[in-house]
Amino acid sequence: MTVEAGALRRLGSDPLRLALLAIRLGPVLILLLLVVIMSMLSPAFLTMLNLGNVLAQSAVIAVLAIGQLLVILTRGIDLSVGSTLALASVTGALVYSAAPSGPVVVLAMLATGMAVGAINGMGYVLGRLPHPFIITLATLSAARGLALWLSGGQPQQGMPEIVQMMGSGSAGWLPYSAFLVAAVALAVVLLTTRMVWGRWIYAVGGNPEGARRTAIPVDRVVISVYVLSGLAAGIAAIVTSGRLNAGSPTFGDLAELDSIAAVVIGGASFLGGRGGVGNALVGALMIGIIRNGMNLLDVDAFLQPIVIGVVIVMAVESDVVRGRLESRFRITQAARS
Numbered sequence: 001m002t003v004e005a006g007a008l009r010r011l012g013s014d015p016l017r018l019a020l021l022a023i024r025l026g027p028v029l030i031l032l033l034l035v036v037i038m039s040m041l042s043p044a045f046l047t048m049l050n051l052g053n054v055l056a057q058s059a060v061i062a063v064l065a066i067g068q069l070l071v072i073l074t075r076g077i078d079l080s081v082g083s084t085l086a087l088a089s090v091t092g093a094l095v096y097s098a099a100p101s102g103p104v105v106v107l108a109m110l111a112t113g114m115a116v117g118a119i120n121g122m123g124y125v126l127g128r129l130p131h132p133f134i135i136t137l138a139t140l141s142a143a144r145g146l147a148l149w150l151s152g153g154q155p156q157q158g159m160p161e162i163v164q165m166m167g168s169g170s171a172g173w174l175p176y177s178a179f180l181v182a183a184v185a186l187a188v189v190l191l192t193t194r195m196v197w198g199r200w201i202y203a204v205g206g207n208p209e210g211a212r213r214t215a216i217p218v219d220r221v222v223i224s225v226y227v228l229s230g231l232a233a234g235i236a237a238i239v240t241s242g243r244l245n246a247g248s249p250t251f252g253d254l255a256e257l258d259s260i261a262a263v264v265i266g267g268a269s270f271l272g273g274r275g276g277v278g279n280a281l282v283g284a285l286m287i288g289i290i291r292n293g294m295n296l297l298d299v300d301a302f303l304q305p306i307v308i309g310v311v312i313v314m315a316v317e318s319d320v321v322r323g324r325l326e327s328r329f330r331i332t333q334a335a336r337s
Helices: 003-024 026-041 048-073 081-098 102-126 132-151 161-168 176-194 196-206 208-213 218-244 255-265 277-296 301-336
Strands: none
Touching: 026 277, 048 081, 048 176, 048 196, 048 218, 048 255, 048 277, 081 102, 081 132, 081 218, 081 255, 102 132, 102 161, 102 218, 161 176, 161 218, 176 196, 176 218, 176 277, 196 208, 196 218, 208 218, 255 277, 255 301, 277 301
């Protein structure tokens, strides 16, 4: 290869490298752009009180998105998280009415979420279903119906003080729910980056057959991510119930779509094996900021789903473009070497 040819190849690859970096940082850049735009459109946006509101409103989506991320990393999907949230909240309220103990109520809500997650995971794996869409769609309906039946279709008032504190308490302008989100995020980061189990999740999502050939317990890994997604729904139920001091069968309506949207907007891939907790948090904050900004600007609430839908399409398209750029970059690197 001549010196001139090598120089041309380097010049050709640098714009590609920059474009690839821009696509990868796209969600973060969009988040920063949203913050700048909203601060210009509404003076109230960057006030401490409103930033606290954004964090509080985004907390439930963020927790659900972290659980959903683990499922999507394995090429799966969990459509039941919204209904699981509702069932866990009703269970907590009923337990509180029978045994008014904060720790018992919290454990009951978390156990409910994990139970639904275990049903999803085992139903998918042991039932040899073609896709988790089927079992999680079934539990979406079943969990919501069970919540309606247990509550008689009515909200059940009353939650212990610890639940109310996590849902509506704050340290100044900073809500306690933000600390809960940070704790959940840190735990999942440690699990996925410091433990073999976390590497197994990425391996299963990246190449399921290859993971089986290397003796990775694929079935157990898949079941575990659905259990953790259910646990995240139980944690989200604590936040939601604490904010409203009640358990209701209508809680979490369409929350599954918000959690999926947050993960996708954040840059994770439906093809599995790519994404991180930061992706989920960025996506959740973007959704929270968009909704908060539209409320501040007094935009019709019916337009919010349209805006979120457009953002999702843009995020998915950027994922497609990113995949193509990565392929071109690998080809260019191979040619240079």
